[in-house]
Amino acid sequence: MTSFVRRYGTLAALVAIVIGFSIASPGAFGTASNLINITQQMTLLAIVAIGATLVMAVGEFDLSTAALVSFGGILVVVLFKAGVPAPLACLAVLGGAAVFGAVSGFIVARFEVLSFITTLAMGTIIGGVTFWLSSGATLFGDIPAGFRDLARGKIAGIPTLTLWLLGVAVLAWVVLDKVELGRRLYAIGGNREAARLAGVRIVPNTMMAFVGSAMLSALVGMLLTARIGSANPTGGGGFLLAAYAAVFLGMTAFREGEANVPGTLVGAAIIAVVGNGLTILGVSTFMQDIITGLIILAAVLVRRTGMEGHGR
Amino acid sequence: MTSFVRRYGTLAALVAIVIGFSIASPGAFGTASNLINITQQMTLLAIVAIGATLVMAVGEFDLSTAALVSFGGILVVVLFKAGVPAPLACLAVLGGAAVFGAVSGFIVARFEVLSFITTLAMGTIIGGVTFWLSSGATLFGDIPAGFRDLARGKIAGIPTLTLWLLGVAVLAWVVLDKVELGRRLYAIGGNREAARLAGVRIVPNTMMAFVGSAMLSALVGMLLTARIGSANPTGGGGFLLAAYAAVFLGMTAFREGEANVPGTLVGAAIIAVVGNGLTILGVSTFMQDIITGLIILAAVLVRRTGMEGHGR
Amino acid sequence: MSDADPAEGTPPFLELRGLKKHFGGVRALDGAELTLRTGSVHSIVGENGAGKSTLIKTLSGLLVPSAGEIRIDGTPVTIAGVNQAEALGFRFIHQELSLVPHFTAVENAFVGRPYPRRGGFIDWAAMRRRVAAAAGDIAPDLPLDRPVGQMTTGQKQLVEIIRALVGQPPRLVVMDEPTASLSDGEAARLHAAVERLSRTGVAVLYISHRLDEVMAICDSYTVLRNGCTVGAGRIAEIDRAGLVQLMSGRAEMRGQAQPPAPGSPTVLRLRDVPFGAQKRPVSFDIRAGEVLGLYGLVGAGRSSLLKLIWGARSHAGGEISLDGTSLRPGRITDRIAAGAAYVPEDRRHEGLIVSRSIADNLAISDLRQVRRAKGLPLTSRGRMAARAEDVRKALSVKMDAPWNGPLTLSGGNQQKLLFGRWLGTPMRVLILDEPTRGVDVGAKAEIHQLVQRFAADGAAVLMTTSDLDELMALSSRVLVMASGEITADLDGDALMPARVIDAAFQQGQRTTPKEPSV
């Protein structure tokens, strides 16, 4: 029993929450269409969180995430307004983000500067660049319909956004759990010095993690723009803490203390379900915050107390 | 030389920046009154950062900081409107904050839940409570003049706010460097298991750190309200990342890898000076962000490259 | 066995009766007995996993025994916590170094202890005075004001010992493998300190895998096997072989140094590689099948030199070449590609990735071996498990599932994993830093055989060890270092313990004010 709680506490929490809401509001929450809709609503958060998972696999933080989301959203619109064709614009945005990520990763790995402060500084810089690009204004107009379709409508009954999430999640899962790169990243995260002495090259591998995270954040920025049809220079602000909450929930979910993709998905799902369910039940914002906070605490505590006596 | 750079790189950076601005704008920046004014502008950030320093001394994070600043600012006005006399109101606010801090600290220490996620959740809860207290509105009026004087005017030519900073800094410095509590906190932060083996009681000491941090954040909330004469339910939002930037800058300043009060002050000063100087030079907000970010990076990199070859 | 005690008649100060401690299925302690009298230096010996550390932890209040009782001066006590043990006058030097890296030796000595105060504030001067006093006995030249994070393993160990001696006078000092990372010179100082302690009536529990020192400084012993006491008595009445017999149930095997076949080619070559504070040039060759021992006092620079050869530290000028091809400074991957292997000094922090599985730890240095298909960077769990199984067979590692964490193994078996990492690729050079630290006699012998096997297969072996017996047993040639310089190159008849020690102190005297009592 306890071992069950230990392993699947967080997952169980998610299921319990879903069941709870379904009972409370069968007509609105419990419907297939709403559950599908939730997968769509959690997509943006989940993709950012998956990026964070990559960086946390090497034992680092990336606080420039939020700034990169805003950056991606703004830059793509700026390029559109400059008449750049959509595919090119998207590539340019991803490329730009990759450069920022590479710089962060290089500084962290090569000079062993704490990633917390490095990415804090990078985030500030990226934020400045974003404001400069947009001169601080919310941008709309000139967004090609084709681009907007990246984040709206359904394909075979599944929302396009959900498909993005599936794609990114599978990709990240393969990278972390099936490919050599993943082994190296986890080795660095587990014991950087031992990994180095065993021949794992710290700098390029760490850079990979940061580049991946940066590109996913920028992707989310573009999807957000496609979703709401406009870009706000601080639009990504809300993602940072929520994304890390998802990752940490995920770390308590499956593998002890290791950021992992399935766990991150569960974490993001919990956050999304709570938001959706409480809104449908007509719970006001501040109550929603209090309840969300309590649920996160409960999830990690259940997991922990499940582990009591198992030392660590 | 390198050893000098190693030890005092960040401090040197601060001095260099001040000199640079003084040359660029002797009339406006380089004046005694402006330098005094900067100490006043940095006070709120610096006090929050000192709170963060306490928590980082035990090797943890407190992400509920921003929420606690807003909470303190709102609650005190709510109490004023309820006719509670100022001294009582202030005590009540500090008490409330202390409770939140104690809860965070207890969960982190007793159940070994990551402080990152614990305080993230607590922050969300506190934010909800704050919104509920203020029903989301900016509160104004019924603020006694005596209370407002806590943050305005001068005493013996020194701004009152600056005096607050001095007081808090000296207090925190004594706690961390001159009495046993500080040793215990640093021992826990340096090697929690070793401290436990040596008989240091983890739970109460960790709680102390979080309580201290929470009370300082709430204090800043009240000082902010006193300073601007109103309270906003998200008024503290801007402090979180800036405060940690200051702490991390400080960690590179004096003691390798240990959060420490003098360092944190230097870090906060750098951030404040850059903002003040650039605004005086009429540099746009966007540029300011970029430059601030670059300066933070430069400061930590100089420090690091100073250390090259010394292994670590 | 009461007649086995030095102070006849006096009631035993500490008695353990029928002590049991089970972790799930594992019976760490299963009826352990121990009798200890004041002023006695009592050794606990046993193989890895015999239960020594667990027994200690029950005394320190870190573990509560599942059964059995602890009697102090004849009255049963339950030791609830660390502070109670401290109050009883018990001091501990635990096996896993437990120091605060940012703290200096002085600060570490007072963690969890009442600090000397002046006017409410901590009195740093008094702290330093007390620590310096305690340090004077065993490590006069230890840098008391350097953060221990920057000290070598050996120096850290000394800090632990000093910490145990500071503060209230102890009644019992427990040392769990205190000399594991000390070279003989350092160990000698420790032994002197232990004698001084016992003369002042302090009882000492001394755990060590180095039987020579057990025979030298202890007056009585208790042997644990699989968690229970299989023998106890006076050292005077037993010999080394007897102890080994009790511990392992079999006789001790000891390696014999094999000089390389005449005319075997040079594999590793160093030429004028600048090293040490004075950047003195270091040059030497190792031939195929040769085991070259590298000896020195704590902090002599052995580990640093090995790291430099391995490419973990860079160097300007000079040349390191393997089979004639020169290796770029600071490029570990070059070494691996050229068939070099390295086993670090600090198993826990430089060797194992404790958060990953045994299989991962074995695969990480060459993931190509466990690919699903050639050319594809896809890792196959099946192949990882298979590889773990191969290693288990080849090195007779005692482990169950390859997906468990490495810390579920005992010290000796953890060490074997670090060797296993390099299996499967042709090995040209094997660099070993303290390969048998904290490893029991049984496992030690197996590791010795391993080293000789690799050498026999034509690898050039470069090994540091602080254990003279081991050095003599394995190496056909010995380089001695003192404060970053090679002070002797001994082989053949010139290779004698006396000359090795002598060379180790040659340079040492400049830095060491006081000639330690060897």
Place this chain on the structure above:
Amino acid sequence: AQNINMLTPYMSSIPTNDMVQAFKAEGEDRGWNVTVIDTRNDFGQLASRLEDSVNASVDAIVLVSTSAELVADQVALAAEAGIPVISLDGAKAENVAVNVTSNNFDLGVQLSEALFDALDGEGDIVKFYHSAHPGVFQREQGLDETLESYPGINVIAEHFVQVPGPVDDGRVAMENILRQYGDEIDGVWAAFDDPGIGAELAFEAELPDSQAIIMGIDGNEQAVDMIASCTHYRLTLRQDFAGMADVGVQELEKILAGTAPEQDEIYVAAVPVTRESLGATCE
């Protein structure tokens, strides 16, 4: 009872909050139960919450202080589901039955002309703006247009106000700008009252005898209090939020009763608050 969801990303800004509270009160008098949802400057969230409201099949949705264009698709969803959407202090948009607002562009022009005329068309001003908020951005555009017809006015310093924490940010910025320009500054143009209040606090602390005057928009209580107490703060344009809420409620009532609104946008004029209008006697 009918379920009305009010959604806004800017609950913590005073005007938005007043409007929401007023509407909630009015609505509840009519027996509606009104749920207020704030998404803290997060438009992704706003979109999600809109979808949730549609799934919850509420009877009507009220968007506050945000242009429906920013969440056009979700508004369209509501339309498909036959859920009427109105907006307060937003902008005219497809699928929005009616938008009750005071024209932000006009506010910008009104503010600029008041300030410039008070300076007799001559002087150096400081500009506090926050383009990230579409409404506030329109006020900025109002300023830019007005500036063209007042050659004597020039903007010598400007500051992009940081949110959250606009008052203190405005104060710190103004303190620093005063360092540089001191008495050269004749006026402060605040796109919303918060930074204006910060500026006034800066003047009080740094340069109390400056002749500069401050004007802003919103009718923020604290600003009004400053105007009444003879400070540099001279004018704030109070949008009639209660009025907007009233109109909004009436319009929605009609819509729920099944009658379409006459026009798709209703302007509620803003009233200038000055020393005179407050009857304050200074000097």
